[in-house]
Amino acid sequence: MTDSLFEIVEEPIDVEAIIEKVKRREAGAITTFMGTVREWTKGKRTVYLKYQAYKPMAVKMLTKIGDEIEEKWPNTKVAITHRIGHLDISDLAVVIAVSSPHRKAAYEANEYAIERIKQIVPIWKKEHWEDGETWIGDQLETAAYPSGSPNIKDV
């Protein structure tokens, strides 16, 4: 891990290090979100996951999410790290930290960040079950691609 605010890494994520990146004297709140590997999804048992990324573009898109947040919630600071490669149950897949002078912006911006990650960041998850494996496509609960094809305005 480096000092950079937006990273794709292959080793386990150090949450404290991500929080340190957004700590500031003017902040009165820091929210963190941790996305972890879930064992059961709709009755199916996951043994482990593999994440793949288009790394340079993924970093670019994470940076873009940071820019969007700065515009929507001025005076917030965001750091996002996503892990790729082999992840076991309960491992941290993504950590988002947001600091702001007051808590509301930190909560809102943090939720915005994870929703945007699920829309625009080129990272793919492959589920490995006891009896097989498959790449998981779009998993937004809002049916982002109702026509069956991606919508450029989400980007």
Place this chain on the structure above:
Amino acid sequence: MIHILLFADLQEKVGKDQLELEEESISVKELKKKIKNEYGLLQLDQVMTAINEEYAMENDIVKSGDTVAFIPPVSGG
């Protein structure tokens, strides 16, 4: 020469993570059609395309030297 990057199920279907295409200039739409026919990648209709790490539209033009990535629906987070 256009460089093409494949990920996730596209990569597995083709058996490679990169392709190269001898073209001077071609629209995203035409490029997709070509690759789709050549490799039987029906799912290309559902993927986004990036040119040089930026999302592109179907009518955008890819030029020799560009890197194109086909981006299946993402599942990070």
